[in-house]
Amino acid sequence: MEYLKELEYEAIYVIREVAAQFENAAILFSGGKDSITIAHLARKAFFPASIPFPLVHVDTGHNFPEVMEFRDAFANELDARLVVGSVQEAIDSGDLMEQKGKYASRNMLQTPALLKTIERFGFDACIGGGRRDEEKSRAKERFFSVRNDFGQWDVKRQRPELFDMLNGKIHKGENIRAFPISNWTELDVWNYIKQEQLALPSLYYSHMRPTFERDGLIWPVSDFVRLVPGEIVRPRRVRFRTVGDMSCSAAMESGASNIDEILYEIENAQTSERGARIDDKWSEAAMELRKVEGYF
Amino acid sequence: MTNGLKLRWNYGKWKDTFNMKDVLRIAAIGSVDDGKSTLIGRLLYETKSLPADKVEDLIRASKRRGFESPDFSLLTDGLVAEREQGITIDVAHVYFQTPHRKFIVADTPGHEQYTRNMVTGASSSSAALILVDARNGSLLQTYRHFFISHILDLSTIVVCVNKMDLVGYRETPFRTITDELSSFAVRLGFPKAKLIFIPLSASLGDNITTPSRNISWYTGKPLLEILETIPISAERNTLPFRFQVQHVLRSKLPAFHDYRGYAGKISSGTICVGDTVTVLPAQYTSVVTGIDVAGKRVESAQAGESISLQLSMEVDLGRGDMLVKENNMPTIARSVEARLCWLTDRPAKLRSRYVLQHGVRRIRARLDRVKSVIHPESLEEANTSETLAMNDIGDVTLTAAQEVFYDPFARNKANGAFILIDEVTNDTAAVGVFIS
Numbered sequence: 079m080e081y082l083k084e085l086e087y088e089a090i091y092v093i094r095e096v097a098a099q100f101e102n103a104a105i106l107f108s109g110g111k112d113s114i115t116i117a118h119l120a121r122k123a124f125f126p127a128s129i130p131f132p133l134v135h136v137d138t139g140h141n142f143p144e145v146m147e148f149r150d151a152f153a154n155e156l157d158a159r160l161v162v163g164s165v166q167e168a169i170d171s172g173d174l175m176e177q178k179g180k181y182a183s184r185n186m187l188q189t190p191a192l193l194k195t196i197e198r199f200g201f202d203a204c205i206g207g208g209r210r211d212e213e214k215s216r217a218k219e220r221f222f223s224v225r226n227d228f229g230q231w232d233v234k235r236q237r238p239e240l241f242d243m244l245n246g247k248i249h250k251g252e253n254i255r256a257f258p259i260s261n262w263t264e265l266d267v268w269n270y271i272k273q274e275q276l277a278l279p280s281l282y283y284s285h286m287r288p289t290f291e292r293d294g295l296i297w298p299v300s301d302f303v304r305l306v307p308g309e310i311v312r313p314r315r316v317r318f319r320t321v322g323d324m325s326c327s328a329a330m331e332s333g334a335s336n337i338d339e340i341l342y343e344i345e346n347a348q349t350s351e352r353g354a355r356i357d358d359k360w361s362e363a364a365m366e367l368r369k370v371e372g373y374f
Numbered sequence: 375m376t377n378g379l380k381l382r383w384n385y386g387k388w389k390d391t392f393n394m395k396d397v398l399r400i401a402a403i404g405s406v407d408d409g410k411s412t413l414i415g416r417l418l419y420e421t422k423s424l425p426a427d428k429v430e431d432l433i434r435a436s437k438r439r440g441f442e443s444p445d446f447s448l449l450t451d452g453l454v455a456e457r458e459q460g461i462t463i464d465v466a467h468v469y470f471q472t473p474h475r476k477f478i479v480a481d482t483p484g485h486e487q488y489t490r491n492m493v494t495g496a497s498s499s500s501a502a503l504i505l506v507d508a509r510n511g512s513l514l515q516t517y518r519h520f521f522i523s524h525i526l527d528l529s530t531i532v533v534c535v536n537k538m539d540l541v542g543y544r545e546t547p548f549r550t551i552t553d554e555l556s557s558f559a560v561r562l563g564f565p566k567a568k569l570i571f572i573p574l575s576a577s578l579g580d581n582i583t584t585p586s587r588n589i590s591w592y593t594g595k596p597l598l599e600i601l602e603t604i605p606i607s608a609e610r611n612t613l614p615f616r617f618q619v620q621h622v623l624r625s626k627l628p629a630f631h632d633y634r635g636y637a638g639k640i641s642s643g644t645i646c647v648g649d650t651v652t653v654l655p656a657q658y659t660s661v662v663t664g665i666d667v668a669g670k671r672v673e674s675a676q677a678g679e680s681i682s683l684q685l686s687m688e689v690d691l692g693r694g695d696m697l698v699k700e701n702n703m704p705t706i707a708r709s710v711e712a713r714l715c716w717l718t719d720r721p722a723k724l725r726s727r728y729v730l731q732h733g734v735r736r737i738r739a740r741l742d743r744v745k746s747v748i749h750p751e752s753l754e755e756a757n758t759s760e761t762l763a764m765n766d767i768g769d770v771t772l773t774a775a776q777e778v779f780y781d782p783f784a785r786n787k788a789n790g791a792f793i794l795i796d797e798v799t800n801d802t803a804a805v806g807v808f809i810s
Contacts, residue, residue, distance in 0.1 A: 127635075238717050
């Protein structure tokens with residue numbers, strides 16, 4: 079069987095298990111390439127029926143405008159319900175507090191906002207686009223990952239997962255994070271996007287943008303990041319390899335303006351996919367610590 | 375920057391080679407500290423599967439822990455607790471490719487306490503690398519993992535006798551381990567042709583991707599070459615047709631007004647439009663009128679494909695029901711004999727009820743008899759037990775509330791395995807294979 083087909087069948091199987099085992103599941107949708115791939119796979123899994131899940135977006139208020147536009151158009155075209163959890167609202171109501179300093183980011187505030195949204199809508203399962211090859215703690219994930227009623231991930235007590243049998247039985251208050259594209263690599267995702275001709279937000283492709291350098295990374299200039307003296311704004315030809323919000327996603331210099339060029343670039347890359355994720359660089363275990371608290 | 379590269383880059387050609395590659399799923403198993411994570415890290419490093427920033431992270435993290443040369447185990451021991459203690463707690467999956475093949479590698483823990491995670495990694499693999507420390511020889515965990523790999527029917531086992539540098543690259547320790555495990559394989563009934571032995575040093579890189587000059591008495595291939603040539607079986611297609619309904623699809627679109635699709639993944643065999651199928655448990659027949667694969671109409675489909683089927687008759691057919699062909703029925707029984715590997719710290723109790731999940735179908739089942747508990751090294755059967763404790767392997771009789779439609783695991787893996795779920799904790803308590 080062709081490799082990409084094998085991965086596609088596996089992902090569809092997992093997505094259908096979510097629909098069958100849970101009453102109120104959702105797709106976590108960031109507008110990035112992985113969640114777009116998930117939504118597309120869900121469309122295929124249930125065709126000609128419609129996708130039985132809403133799309134959930136946790137809006138940090140610091141998003142790339144291109145991604146927000148894309149999100150709305152995509153949900154519309156998919157005929158899917160869009161549920162938005164807002165970090166700004168939580169800050170305004172006093173539930174969360176803005177970070178301070180030059181590294182202030184709303185990335186850490188995303189998790190409590192996500193958990194609140196899950197609780198408010200009573201979701202018992204959330205499908206995410208996390209992949210094991212992205213990051214070393216994600217490499218430890220199951221297809222079905224149990225979260226306790228505080229949304230936390232207990233890495234020492236993960237359920238065994240045997241063959242392709244998925245055990246999604248949970249107690250009231252617990253929920254499941256499901257990762258259908260666990261076994262896909264970055265290259266697999268792009269190859270699939272090419273094959274299925276999926277549209278992506280424009281910032282995945284080479285474009286000119288005002289940027290500045292900090293800690294060896296190229297940051298996009300935005301209203302959400304304060305420059306410190308000595309940091310010089312300069313236009314650069316860049317693209318983004320992963321898309322978080324504007325205060326945690328660094329760009330890479332690139333002239334890759336179509337998928338073929340991106341595939342070539344990844345095949346020959348000297349840095350890893352999340353090498354430009356500012357939120358992973360906070361500490362050696364930055365991702366695991368966020369996941370333990372309820373990040374996906 | 376990718377400027378100027380467009381001329382040399384041909385997507386079509388690249389995609390062909392990319393997609394034509396087959397995938398080998400491997401699990402690295404064996405006892406604690408025998409070097410599984412180090413071996414996987416070394417493989418990634420030597421196949422140049424690590425981008426420069428990951429190598430830098432590795433060197434930085436190694437230095438922080440006082441190591442002068444890179445500690446390759448840090449590549450897959452990604453959890454804080456694992457790095458703190460220098461052990462593997464849970465399975466890490468890593469991905470790499472060579473010009474010949476793609477690999478999905480499960481790096482599994484060696485601690486007895488985390489055997490359930492080893493089983494997780496092994497159950498999704500078709501080959502195993504068993505690591506053995508050349509200084510210590512085969513340990514109880516080595517035998518246990520070998521035994522479990524045999525129960526799960528992994529097609530090939532490569533015994534990697536590791537840390538050869540620490541025994542002066544001498545042949546004797548290697549031979550001792552080869553003899554021990556060869557005779558164990560005979561007692562298990564594991565075919566000799568599927569058992570490969572290789573001496574290596576994961577930390578120094580002997581016999582990983584190139585033949586080691588330090589081990590000139592070894593005439594076999596280096597590890598990577600072995601992995602690139604292990605045969606991958608495609609026998610699932612030639613087995614009888616087995617299809618469990620996962621989910622029923624109904625459409626609100628006007629064009630699909632009467633559409634009712636039975637969605638699922640084909641466990642084994644093939645199906646064509648026009649085939650007559652028997653519906654279990656109801657035992658009536660119907661004809662396949664349409665097959666969709668991932669939203670596309672097709673005439674036929676094969677094992678492993680996620681499809682949706684349409685049938686000629688309106689039938690009562692829901693999640694967990696099975697479609698088969700009438701001349702090739704599975705075993706149908708309520709009382710089943712199985713071999714279990716107990717995975718949770720709440721021991722199995724006679725006459726307790728569990729949820730038996732066979733594929734996607736869940737039914738209640740009662741543990742009626744523990745016939746024997748098998749010692750993983752001596753393979754001696756103790757017949758007096760009334761219970762299975764965590765990590766015990768035993769043969770049992772289960773009685774299900776409804777009939778189970780299964781094949782003996784030895785004949786059909788995809789329709790021959792199940793799990794038991796503890797209804798109190800919701801944990802997956804055991805993995806089982808149907809024996810007869």
